Amino acid sequence: MLSRHLARRIASRSTPRVVRLSHSLPDFQLNSVNEQDVEHFSKILPKTSILSTLAPISTESSELEPYNTDWMNKYHGKSNTVMRPRTTQEVSEIVKWCHERRIGVVPQGGNTGLVGGGVPVRDEVVLNLGSMNKIRSFDPVSGILVADAGCILESLSEYLAPQNHIMPLDLGAKGSCHIGGNVATNAGGLRLLRYGSLHGSVLGLEVVLPDGTILDQLSVLRKDNTGYDLKQLFIGSEGTLGIITGVSILTAPAPNSSNNVILALPSFDNVKPLFKEAKRQLSEIMSAFEFIDRTAYDLAVKHGQGRALNEGDVEGAECFVLVETSGGNREHDEAKLNGLLESLLEADQPLINTGVLSQSPAQFSQLWAIREGITEAVSKEGKAYKYDISIPLGSFKEVVDTTREHLRSKGVLHDGAVKHVIGYGHVGDGNLHLNIVAEAYTQEIEDALEPFVYELVAKYKGSVSAEHGIGLMKTHALHYSKNATSIDLMRRIKSLFDPHGIMNPGKVLP
Amino acid sequence: MRPTASRLLNILVPVKRTIDYAVKIRVNPDQKGVDLNVKHSMNPFDEIAVEEAVRLREKLKDAVKSIKVVTVGPPKAAETLRTALAMGADSGIHVEIPDSAPAPEPLGVAKALRAVIEKESGGVDLVILGKQAIDDDQGQTGQMLAGLLDWPQATFASKVVVDAGKKEANVTREIDGGLQEVKAKLPLIITTDLRCVSLRSLSVQWLILNSLHHSLNEPRYASLPNIMKAKKKPIQKLTPADLGIDLTPRIETIKVSEPAKRVGGGKVESVDELIAKLKEAGITAVKA
Numbered sequence: 001m002l003s004r005h006l007a008r009r010i011a012s013r014s015t016p017r018v019v020r021l022s023h024s025l026p027d028f029q030l031n032s033v034n035e036q037d038v039e040h041f042s043k044i045l046p047k048t049s050i051l052s053t054l055a056p057i058s059t060e061s062s063e064l065e066p067y068n069t070d071w072m073n074k075y076h077g078k079s080n081t082v083m084r085p086r087t088t089q090e091v092s093e094i095v096k097w098c099h100e101r102r103i104g105v106v107p108q109g110g111n112t113g114l115v116g117g118g119v120p121v122r123d124e125v126v127l128n129l130g131s132m133n134k135i136r137s138f139d140p141v142s143g144i145l146v147a148d149a150g151c152i153l154e155s156l157s158e159y160l161a162p163q164n165h166i167m168p169l170d171l172g173a174k175g176s177c178h179i180g181g182n183v184a185t186n187a188g189g190l191r192l193l194r195y196g197s198l199h200g201s202v203l204g205l206e207v208v209l210p211d212g213t214i215l216d217q218l219s220v221l222r223k224d225n226t227g228y229d230l231k232q233l234f235i236g237s238e239g240t241l242g243i244i245t246g247v248s249i250l251t252a253p254a255p256n257s258s259n260n261v262i263l264a265l266p267s268f269d270n271v272k273p274l275f276k277e278a279k280r281q282l283s284e285i286m287s288a289f290e291f292i293d294r295t296a297y298d299l300a301v302k303h304g305q306g307r308a309l310n311e312g313d314v315e316g317a318e319c320f321v322l323v324e325t326s327g328g329n330r331e332h333d334e335a336k337l338n339g340l341l342e343s344l345l346e347a348d349q350p351l352i353n354t355g356v357l358s359q360s361p362a363q364f365s366q367l368w369a370i371r372e373g374i375t376e377a378v379s380k381e382g383k384a385y386k387y388d389i390s391i392p393l394g395s396f397k398e399v400v401d402t403t404r405e406h407l408r409s410k411g412v413l414h415d416g417a418v419k420h421v422i423g424y425g426h427v428g429d430g431n432l433h434l435n436i437v438a439e440a441y442t443q444e445i446e447d448a449l450e451p452f453v454y455e456l457v458a459k460y461k462g463s464v465s466a467e468h469g470i471g472l473m474k475t476h477a478l479h480y481s482k483n484a485t486s487i488d489l490m491r492r493i494k495s496l497f498d499p500h501g502i503m504n505p506g507k508v509l510p
Numbered sequence: 511m512r513p514t515a516s517r518l519l520n521i522l523v524p525v526k527r528t529i530d531y532a533v534k535i536r537v538n539p540d541q542k543g544v545d546l547n548v549k550h551s552m553n554p555f556d557e558i559a560v561e562e563a564v565r566l567r568e569k570l571k572d573a574v575k576s577i578k579v580v581t582v583g584p585p586k587a588a589e590t591l592r593t594a595l596a597m598g599a600d601s602g603i604h605v606e607i608p609d610s611a612p613a614p615e616p617l618g619v620a621k622a623l624r625a626v627i628e629k630e631s632g633g634v635d636l637v638i639l640g641k642q643a644i645d646d647d648q649g650q651t652g653q654m655l656a657g658l659l660d661w662p663q664a665t666f667a668s669k670v671v672v673d674a675g676k677k678e679a680n681v682t683r684e685i686d687g688g689l690q691e692v693k694a695k696l697p698l699i700i701t702t703d704l705r706c707v708s709l710r711s712l713s714v715q716w717l718i719l720n721s722l723h724h725s726l727n728e729p730r731y732a733s734l735p736n737i738m739k740a741k742k743k744p745i746q747k748l749t750p751a752d753l754g755i756d757l758t759p760r761i762e763t764i765k766v767s768e769p770a771k772r773v774g775g776g777k778v779e780s781v782d783e784l785i786a787k788l789k790e791a792g793i794t795a796v797k798a
Contacts, residue, residue, distance in 0.1 A: 261734075307731075309733075310730055310731060312733075313733050341737075341738075345734055345735060354734050356732070356733055357732060359551060359596075360549075360552070361530045361532040361533065361549055362532050362554075365532070
C-alpha cells in the first residue's frame with residue numbers, strides 16, 4: 001500500500017539516504033536536455049507548462065525539487081526540465097522529440113511511489129501528467145469510466161459517489177496518487193480482496209509509446225478476445241514501456257452498507273482459522289481482512305492514528321485483525337456479521353479475545369484510521385526500511401520474528417539503530433508489509449537486511465514486491481522472484497518497445 | 511418524588527436516533543424534509559451523555575443503582591438503545607412511534623419523558639441528555655423537561671461532579687467566553703456540551719484541534735462482549751397512548767433548502783487576465 005498524502009509533508013528532510021546506483025544502469029547513451037530542446041518544447045507546450053533551469057524558461061532549480069525527489073526523500077534526481085502536458089498529443093510530440101534526440105523520459109504521476117520509480121535517476125526529462133485531469137466519459141449502466149491518466153484517485157471517487165459507484169481500488173495515498181500511476185504500477189491497496197487487481201478491472205488504455213506513437217486501446221468492452229492483450233503489458237510496467245495517458249476502468253456499484261470490526265487475537269496462530277471462518281460466514285460481503293501486529297498497533301496509537309481501543313480490550317492481544325463488510329442490504333449484512341461475531345465469542349476455544357464493532361460512520365473511519373495510519377506513524381517514529389512481500393499467510397509472523405532475531409544477532413537491534421520490526425498487511429491477499437523502523441538509514445542496517453530479507457522471501461517462494469513494484473529500489477532483487485528466462489523475455493519486450501532505452505531508464509530491469 | 515437520603519441514584523439518559531453526522535444531507539425534491547434513507551446513529555451529544563452516566567457509575571460505584579436509557583422514535587430507534595446498552599446502560603425504554611409518524615417536537619418529547627419519569631417506581635435522581643440533537647438543532651428538550659417537572663437544570667455541562675451522599679451536584683457550564691460552576695440539589699436535569707471531565711488537564715489548543723472528534727468525554731467503543739450482553743438487557747416498549755401523551759406536531763415545516771453551492775475558483779494565466787476577471791465580477795480599483 002502506498003502512503004498517505006500527509007506523510008509526504010512529514011517525511012523528514014534531514015538525513016537523505018545515500019542511494020547506491022551501482023546495480024548496473026543500462027548502457028544506453030542518453031543525452032542531456034539543452035537549450036535547443038527547451039526551445040523546441042516551448043513550441044509544443046505553453047511556457048507555463050514547462051519548468052526548466054535552462055533558457056529561455058530559466059526556472060529556479062528549487063522549483064524542480066518536488067519533481068526530482070520522491071516523497072520519502074530517499075531518491076534524488078537531477079532533472080533540469082519538467083513538463084506538464086495537457087493532452088495526449090502534447091505527450092506524443094514531446095516523446096517523439098526525446099526519442100529522436102535520445103533523451104531519457106520519466107513519466108510521473110502523483111509521485112507517491114515507495115520504490116523510487118517516479119523520479120529521475122540522472123537528468124532525464126520529467127513528464128508529469130498532473131495537468132491531464134479530465135474525466136472523458138462514464139456510463140452509469142455498465143459502470144465503465146474513461147479518464148485522463150492524471151486524474152487523482154480521490155477525485156474520481158468523489159465524481160463517482162453521486163452516481164452510486166466506487167473505484168475498484170483504494171489506498172492511503174488516494175489524495176495525491178493518479179489513476180495513470182496506479183495502473184502503471186499495478187497498485188493493490190485495500191479493495192483488492194473484493195474487486196480484484198487492475199489486471200482485471202482495467203478494460204483499456206491509451207499509451208504514448210517510446211517513439212511518440214499513440215496506441216489507442218481505450219476499449220470499453222468487458223470481453224475482447226482478439227489476439228494478444230497488449231494493455232496488460234503496461235499494467236505494472238512502471239513507465240518503462242510507454243506513458244499511459246488515458247484509462248478505461250470498470251467501477252463497482254457502491255455498497256449500500258458497510259461495517260467494520262477490529263478483533264483482538266491472543267495469538268498469531270489464530271489468524272488463519274479466523275480468516276477461514278470469516279470467509280465461510282461472510283462470503284461475498286467480506287471486503288477487507290487486514291492484519292496488524294501488536295507493535296504496529298502500538299505505534300499507530302502512539303502517533304495518534306485513529307482512536308485506540310479501550311485499554312481492557314487490547315490486554316493480552318498479540319495481534320489484531322480488521323474485517324470490513326460491504327454489501328447491498330444492511331439487515332442482511334449485519335445479520336451475517338453478528339452471526340460470525342457471536343459464534344466467535346461463544347466458541348469453546350475462542351479464536352479472539354474480544355473486539356470492537358463500529359457503531360457509526362465516525363467509528364467506522366476511526367477503526368480504519370488505525371490500520372491506514374500505520375505508514376504515517378512509522379514515518380513519525382523513524383526511518384523505515386519497507387519490504388512489501390507476498391508470502392504464505394501462515395508465515396507472516398515467522399518472517400517478522402526471523403527478521404527481528406537476525407537483526408539482533410547482527411547487533412543492530414537497539415536504541416540508536418533499529419527500534420522496531422513490525423508486520424501488517426492484507427491477509428486476504430497474502431501480502432505482508434514488513435517494516436524495519438530505524439533511528440537513521442545506515443549502511444550497517446541495510447547490509448544486515450539485504451539480501452537477507454529477499455533470500456527469506458525466496459525461501460517461501462514469495463514475491464519480493466507484492467504491490468509496491470520494483471522501481472529503482474528493487475531492480476537488484478528482481479531475480480529472487482523472477483527466473484532468468486522470465487527476465488530475459490522482459491528485456492526483449494523492453495527493447496522491442498523502447499529500442500533507445502529512453503523510457504524511465506534504470507527502473508524495473510536490472 | 512424526592513428521594514430520601516438513604517436511597518441510591520437512578521440515572522435516566524434520554525437518547526435520540528439521528529442521521530449520522532458524517533452523512534451528507536440531501537434535501538428531498540418536495541423541499542419538505544431530507545432524505546432519511548441513510549445511515550443513522552446516536553445523536554453525538556446523547557452519546558456523550560451516556561458515556562458521562564457510565565463514568566459516574568465507574569466513579570461512584572455502587573452509589574449508582576441504575577442507568578436507564580430512553581428514546582422516543584420509530585422501530586429502528588431500538589438499535590440506538592442497544593448501542594447505549596452496549597456502552598454500559600442497564601435497561602431501556604422505547605416509546606415507539608410508527609415510521610410514518612412525523613418527527614416529534616421538543617415539547618412532546620419532554621412530556622413523554624416526564625410521563626416516563628413519573629412511572630418509574632424507583633424514582634429518577636438525575637437526567638443526563640444531550641444539549642441538542644444534530645438533526646433539528648432545537649436544543650429545548652432538557653429545559654422544557656426541567657420546567658415541566660419543576661426541577662433544577664444545569665445546561666451545557668462540561669464537567670459533572672456528583673456527591674451521592676449529599677444528593678447534590680456541581681456542574682461546570684460552557685458559557686460565552688468562559689466557564690461557570692453551579693451547584694444544585696438532586697433531582698436534576700443536566701444537558702451535555704462538547705467537553706467534559708477527562709479533558710480538563712489538556713491544553714486549549716488541543717481542545718480546539720480535536721473538538722470535532724474527541725468530544726466532551728470521548729464516548730467509548732462498544733466491545734463485542736458488551737454488545738452481546740446488551741442484546742440480553744431488557745427494553746420496555748411503550749406507546750405515546752400508554753403514557754397518555756399526544757406527539758402531534760404543532761409546527762408545520764414550510765420549506766427545507768440546501769445552502770447555496772460553493773462555486774470553485776479558476777486559474778488565470780496572467781495579471782491582465784486577472785484584472786479583466788475582477789472587472790467582470792464588478793470589482794473596481796479604489797480611487798486614490
